[in-house]
Amino acid sequence: MKQAFHTITVPTKGPGLYEFTDDAADFVRDAKIENGLLTCFVRHTSASLLIQENADPDVQKDLQDFFARLVKNGVDFRHTAEGPDDMPSHIRSALTQTSIGIPLRDGKAMLGTWQGLYLFEHRDAPHRREIMLHLIGE
Amino acid sequence: MKQAFHTITVPTKGPGLYEFTDDAADFVRDAKIENGLLTCFVRHTSASLLIQENADPDVQKDLQDFFARLVKNGVDFRHTAEGPDDMPSHIRSALTQTSIGIPLRDGKAMLGTWQGLYLFEHRDAPHRREIMLHLIGE
Amino acid sequence: MKQAFHTITVPTKGPGLYEFTDDAADFVRDAKIENGLLTCFVRHTSASLLIQENADPDVQKDLQDFFARLVKNGVDFRHTAEGPDDMPSHIRSALTQTSIGIPLRDGKAMLGTWQGLYLFEHRDAPHRREIMLHLIGE
Numbered sequence: 001m002k003q004a005f006h007t008i009t010v011p012t013k014g015p016g017l018y019e020f021t022d023d024a025a026d027f028v029r030d031a032k033i034e035n036g037l038l039t040c041f042v043r044h045t046s047a048s049l050l051i052q053e054n055a056d057p058d059v060q061k062d063l064q065d066f067f068a069r070l071v072k073n074g075v076d077f078r079h080t081a082e083g084p085d086d087m088p089s090h091i092r093s094a095l096t097q098t099s100i101g102i103p104l105r106d107g108k109a110m111l112g113t114w115q116g117l118y119l120f121e122h123r124d125a126p127h128r129r130e131i132m133l134h135l136i137g138e
Numbered sequence: 139m140k141q142a143f144h145t146i147t148v149p150t151k152g153p154g155l156y157e158f159t160d161d162a163a164d165f166v167r168d169a170k171i172e173n174g175l176l177t178c179f180v181r182h183t184s185a186s187l188l189i190q191e192n193a194d195p196d197v198q199k200d201l202q203d204f205f206a207r208l209v210k211n212g213v214d215f216r217h218t219a220e221g222p223d224d225m226p227s228h229i230r231s232a233l234t235q236t237s238i239g240i241p242l243r244d245g246k247a248m249l250g251t252w253q254g255l256y257l258f259e260h261r262d263a264p265h266r267r268e269i270m271l272h273l274i275g276e
Numbered sequence: 277m278k279q280a281f282h283t284i285t286v287p288t289k290g291p292g293l294y295e296f297t298d299d300a301a302d303f304v305r306d307a308k309i310e311n312g313l314l315t316c317f318v319r320h321t322s323a324s325l326l327i328q329e330n331a332d333p334d335v336q337k338d339l340q341d342f343f344a345r346l347v348k349n350g351v352d353f354r355h356t357a358e359g360p361d362d363m364p365s366h367i368r369s370a371l372t373q374t375s376i377g378i379p380l381r382d383g384k385a386m387l388g389t390w391q392g393l394y395l396f397e398h399r400d401a402p403h404r405r406e407i408m409l410h411l412i413g414e
Contacts, residue, residue, distance in 0.1 A: 001139045001274075001277045003311060003312065003413065003414070005311070005379060005381060035141060035143070036141065036272075036274070037175075037177055037272050037274060037313075039313055039377045039379060041377065041378055041379055041386065042388075043386065043387065043388030043389075043391065044388050044390075044391070045327065045328050045329045045388070045390055045391055050232055051183065051236045052183050052228060052231075052232065053183045053228060056217050056219070058215075058216035058217040059217045059225065059228055061216055062215045062216050062217050062225050062228075062229070063228065063229060063232060066209070066229050070208075070346075071342070077334075077338045078334035078337055078338050079332050079334040079335045079338050081332070087335065087338050090328060090329060090335055090338075090339065091338070091339060091342050093328075094326055094328065094339060094371075094372055095232075095233055095371055095372070096232055096233070097235065097236070097373065098327045098373070098376055099376050099377040099378065100236055100237050101177045101179065101237040101239050101272075101377050102179055102237065103143060103177060103179055103270045103271075103272035105143065110179065110181065110270050111181065112180075112181030112182055112183070112268070114182075114183055115181065115182070115183055130388070132379045132386050133379075134312075134313050134377075134379035136274065136312070136313060136412065136413075137141065137274075138141070139277045173279060173281070174279065174410075174412070175313075175315055175410050175412060188370055189321065189374045190321050190366060190369075190370065191321045191366060194355050194357070196353075196354035196355040197355045197363065197366055199354055200353045200354050200355050200363050200366070200367070201366065201367060201370060204347070204367050208346075233370075233371055234370055234371070235373065235374070238374055238375050239315045239317065239375040239377050239410075240317055240375065241281060241315060241317055241408045241409075241410035243281060248317065248319065248408050249319065250318075250319030250320050250321070250406070251319075252320075252321055253319065253320070253321055274412065275279065275412075276279070
């Protein structure tokens with residue numbers, strides 16, 4: 001049994017989905033592990049992870065809009081010291097995912113046909129986000 | 139250390155929760171791995187995974203109703219080419235889970251007394267959904 | 277490759293976030309596994325897991341308030357036999373997470389600077405909650 005680790009850095013420019021499917025695939029190929037488990041983990045509390053449709057870009061815009069409507073910026077929060085979009089970003093992160101585990105067969109993460117891996121940035125200002133990848137298998 | 143893989147196919151007939159606790163238990167038993175980690179992964183973006191109460195069937199109906207109210211079909215989305223229930227299904231998936239990891243002791247997934255494993259179908263039309271199971275341990 | 281298991285019991289006194297970052301760190305240190313994957317799993321359907329900011333306690337209060345507003349107690353549910361806060365608690369659990377996987381490097385879970393591990397209690401009455409920790413690596 002072997003392990004491999006990798007950190008992906010994603011520069012973001014405001015709210016939205018940033019795909020890292022290809023970066024994860026590159027890591028898996030280089031690790032030379034054929035069968036196992038891939039774990040993606042985001043090291044932030046105002047950005048999150050999502051597996052979503054990678055076919056129609058409108059899906060990503062609709063997702064972003066929905067979360068912006070469900071958790072509106074600047075509305076009635078105690079925690080405002082870091083800006084009106086910080087607390088809503090924590091909540092949008094809580095509503096989505098911090099880690100995702102994906103089985104690996106024959107050297108490929110077993111994503112479905114339409115599944116892509118995304119960082120979901122919730123903050124307005126540009127950020128550099130870190131996603132840690134872990135692979136275990138053989 | 140050993141690994142095992144299995145794919146469960148769940149035929150769905152409209153929105154709702156479809157339990158696969160027993161299928162997962164069968165897989166674990168057949169794999170002859172006593173202690174480790176079980177990962178469940180759904181290969182779709184309009185159906186998701188959920189661990190919920192398996193005692194009172196009303197819980198499942200209430201869950202389904204809540205998500206139908208929170209993300210209404212056909213309301214103001216860009217992505218409508220695949221039907222008025224497709225984009226809401228992507229959002230309901232984003233709000234729940236794509237993968238779940240469960241520790242395994244003495245040959246059993248360590249689910250709590252009331253916990254059941256469910257596929258959460260969000261679309262109206264019948265579908266065949268795939269859940270990949272991965273087990274690592276010894 | 278080695279494994280380790282541990283159960284954390286968290287006594288709760290009503291809705292809110294209960295941090296277990298230090299308990300998880302203690303377990304990791306005692307397990308003497310340097311690099312691998314840590315999985316946290318909650319064995320309940322009316323309490324969940326969350327990684328959130330551990331700097332400003334207001335973040336936790338705002339989170340709790342948001343979920344209380346989004347899923348109000350006692351509103352129009354079928355499942356009411358266990359009290360008006362039970363079904364909302366199942367839904368709040370469904371909206372957050374049951375399991376979280378975190379890569380481990382050099383003997384430390386790779387949490388980001390501001391990330392803390394929390395049990396999110398959704399019920400009003402006191403409970404004893406169990407979180408199972410699993411570690412695999414070497």
